[in-house]
Amino acid sequence: MGPSVRFDGRDVILLSSNDYLGLATHPLVIQAAVQATEQYGAGAGASRLICGTLPPHQKLETTLARFKGTDAALVYGSGYLANLGTIPALVEKQGVIFADRLCHASLIDGCRLSGADVRVFRHNDAGHLELLLKRRRVNRPTLIVTDGLFSMDGDLAPLPDLASLAERYGATLYVDDAHGTGVMGATGRGTLEHFHVEDRIPFHMGTLGKALGSSGAYVAGSDEFVRYLINRSRPFMFSTAPAPGSMAAAAAALEIVRTEPDRRTRLWANRHRLDEGLRRLGFRLTATVSPILPVLVGSAEQALTFADALLAQGVFAPAIRPPTVPDATSRIRVTITSEHTAEQIDHALDAFAQAGRTAGLL
Numbered sequence: 001m002g003p004s005v006r007f008d009g010r011d012v013i014l015l016s017s018n019d020y021l022g023l024a025t026h027p028l029v030i031q032a033a034v035q036a037t038e039q040y041g042a043g044a045g046a047s048r049l050i051c052g053t054l055p056p057h058q059k060l061e062t063t064l065a066r067f068k069g070t071d072a073a074l075v076y077g078s079g080y081l082a083n084l085g086t087i088p089a090l091v092e093k094q095g096v097i098f099a100d101r102l103c104h105a106s107l108i109d110g111c112r113l114s115g116a117d118v119r120v121f122r123h124n125d126a127g128h129l130e131l132l133l134k135r136r137r138v139n140r141p142t143l144i145v146t147d148g149l150f151s152m153d154g155d156l157a158p159l160p161d162l163a164s165l166a167e168r169y170g171a172t173l174y175v176d177d178a179h180g181t182g183v184m185g186a187t188g189r190g191t192l193e194h195f196h197v198e199d200r201i202p203f204h205m206g207t208l209g210k211a212l213g214s215s216g217a218y219v220a221g222s223d224e225f226v227r228y229l230i231n232r233s234r235p236f237m238f239s240t241a242p243a244p245g246s247m248a249a250a251a252a253a254l255e256i257v258r259t260e261p262d263r264r265t266r267l268w269a270n271r272h273r274l275d276e277g278l279r280r281l282g283f284r285l286t287a288t289v290s291p292i293l294p295v296l297v298g299s300a301e302q303a304l305t306f307a308d309a310l311l312a313q314g315v316f317a318p319a320i321r322p323p324t325v326p327d328a329t330s331r332i333r334v335t336i337t338s339e340h341t342a343e344q345i346d347h348a349l350d351a352f353a354q355a356g357r358t359a360g361l362l
């Protein structure tokens, strides 16, 4: 799979993958997956604490901790599991959680599973969060939960403000950087690096299935925190360890994030070309600052018509509708990668112009 894929027997330009750096098809990433699979088998054979911990898991956790500048990291089978596994380990039912209104579904489910009271603050509104923090009964364990880079809007959480509030009100800040990892920050360490707040946010999670081109997820933080999760986090303890091939692929991808910074340069150049082109055509986008470029449509029907018309023009970018996004904000969630060519982007822009007219948006 690359920026051009075969869909229903036709070649179409893919504008919806989270493989932002093209690493899922990088020869070294594939080679690492194949080699680890040959050496250790297709599956890990058991959960981590029984006998599923293999050298590729250990190597990846060490590599992740070094990349993130933390003492330790812990790998999960998926980002969804990591959030279900960490949040209830951080706060129990006597606690209270403040969550951004547009948090990812897995964060919300992790909050629900904890049994804590959940309060929702307006999207990226630190002022509203502070108001809610002031009203809370003190001496309750308090967690603030947010995406670093929001998956359906492409905007960033105001992490410096949230970190200050966490410090001032004695709360813990938990950041899900699924989409920031590999992409944001001068060296691709993520949204925390982008905002220079790595030393103020003690731990966070991210996934291996987006820019790192593999599958699985990690939590990075102190030794103490990771040891605690190993003994307390049920989705870590009671689920089969991720496949060794995926672990080796992610470790190879991290190495490429470090050694091939030109991939990020190309990603940002492509992002600029597509963003500028879409706005020039007259489309309305969210307040995005990332490779996620959501084109706002409105009704679910109109978004489906638009997506169908795009596909007819050779561009695959499906409609995103409620409940994934709030009512009346259906959109085409466009994503761009480092591997798209300028020619593909210009072709996609022609397709958007045509499809926009078909859907009555232009």
Ligand SMILES: *Cc1c(COP(=O)(O)O)cnc(C)c1O
Binding pocket: 077, 078, 079, 080, 081, 104, 106, 107, 147, 151, 176, 178, 179, 207, 208, 209, 216, 217
């Ligand atoms: C994709 C995503 C997840 C889930 O990660 P998986 O590894 O796909 O389960 C969690 N949080 C956010 C913000 C995501 O975008």
